[in-house]
Amino acid sequence: MATIHDLAEYLGQPGGPLAAVIELFPDMVFVVDREERILHINTLAARSLDGTPEQFIGREQSALFAPPLGARHSQFIQQVFRTGEIVVTETHQELHDTPIWIDARLVPLKAARGEVRAVVGIIRDVSARVRAQEALSVREAYLRAMLDNFPFLVWLKDIDGRFLAVNQTFALSCGRAHAGDVVGLTDFDVWPKDLAQRYVDDDRSVMATRQQKDVEEPIFTEGAPRWYETFKTSVLDQQGKVLGTTGFSRDITERQRLDEQLRAQREQLRALAAHVESVREEERVRIAREIHDELGQALTCMSMDLAFLDKQLPKGNAEAAARVSALATLVKDTVKTVRRISSELRPSILDDLGLGAAMEWLAHDFATRTGIDCAVSVPSNISIAAERGTVVFRMCQEALTNVARHAGASHVSIDLMIDEDDRLSLEVSDNGRGITDEEVHRPDSLGLLGMRERAALLGGVAEVKGRAGEGTTVTVRVPLVGSPTHSSG
Ligand SMILES: Nc1ncnc2c1ncn2[C@@H]1O[C@H](COP(=O)(O)OP(=O)(O)OP(=O)(O)O)[C@@H](O)[C@H]1O
Ligand SMILES: [Mg+2]
Incomplete structure (x- = not known):
């Protein structure tokens, strides 16, 4: 067995500088001879086994490890003696039922002639690192x-x-x-x-x-x-x-496809609505004209014939004269009714004098019919294609109908303007109860939806805003020119 004195040249004097370094080492360190007897051990190593260095010196290295590990280290230590080369191992053992991982480096201490005289074991508990790595790899597996x-x-x-x-x-x-x-x-x-x-x-x-x-x-x-x-x-x-x-x-191919389908369907619906709208408008024009022309003409004839009959009546037939005169009054009233129906269907003023004049007429007619005060302001001349003008006129009519039906207003104002972007802007504001956001977006608010759709068809927008107790404003903005996106055929 080698003695501590033989190793003095490697370890320095007991308590000398090298021993002091080993003592200060943050790892557990021991030195064994060829018989694997412990020649030197630092306090850290002894203390980790609840002992002092003196208690371990002279005992076998296997005293430092659990039995299977002692046997494995024995193999490694003998390998170092045999080969003169460092062995690095990582081993695993249970200590007080807790698994621990040990990194062991076994280093040969050689004499001058190269013969291995002792082996230094540097032992590090790497359990924390191994556990962290395991946790990481579990996390990686999850990820x-x-x-x-x-x-x-x-x-x-x-x-x-x-x-x-x-x-x-x-x-x-x-x-x-x-x-x-x-x-x-x-x-x-x-x-x-x-x-x-x-x-x-x-x-x-x-x-x-x-x-x-x-x-x-x-x-x-x-x-x-x-x-x-x-x-x-x-x-x-x-x-x-x-x-x-x-x-x-x-x-997102599938989503794109559905989006595309939805867009196409919306386009189709819009085109259909526009088509229905324009057919309706043509129908109105036709009926309005027929009522006006045919009925109007018939009534004019009747009125002339009544005037003739009145003259032909024998004097003194008071009853017949009264009847003819009543009939003439009835015919006159009927002429007025026919005119009213015809212009409600399609105000001829729209075709004859254009949008501005038609709006003024609409405001006047609205005020007379409803008793709601109606102010109107229109620019002196608006150059807008007839069918665009009609759409704007109908939107205004819709807005006014809503005022009469829902607002409880005493005043409404209609402002038609050409804005700086060459768009026609229509604002209809009342001083009624004020539409709520919920009403604006209700799926069954079809009148409002129709307004938005008509505006969109002209490449513009329609917006409805209300303030509780202060009234409602409908704003429509559409470009003056541009072809509607639908065909009217
Ligand atoms: N000027 C307004 N002031 C207050 N509420 C309004 C006004 N305009 C519309 N509303 C509210 O918004 C709702 C939706 O209006 P919309 O024009 O879409 O439908 P409607 O007038 O009820 O029916 P229609 O389809 O015949 O037009 C109305 O029912 C009403 O409650
Ligand atoms: Mg309505």
């Missing part, structure tokens, strides 16, 4: 599972555009079986060239601007194009240095 089951393509690229990680959805969509197959590749390895170039350009711009990028783009691979919505952003370290990019992308 992995989450990402792989994500219906989006997810990726992480380094600064040169190499994939560091992708999820399974990504791998499948670029024709690879496993996510791992994509790691280390670039966009050019997995996508068609022009697509890859676009992605690389996007990455560069994201890294340069450090801003997120959201794009909806069609992707043409084989077959019909598919639409993707992609979010990209740069990955920064804690100092703000760019490390690479990350992003995810989802297939």
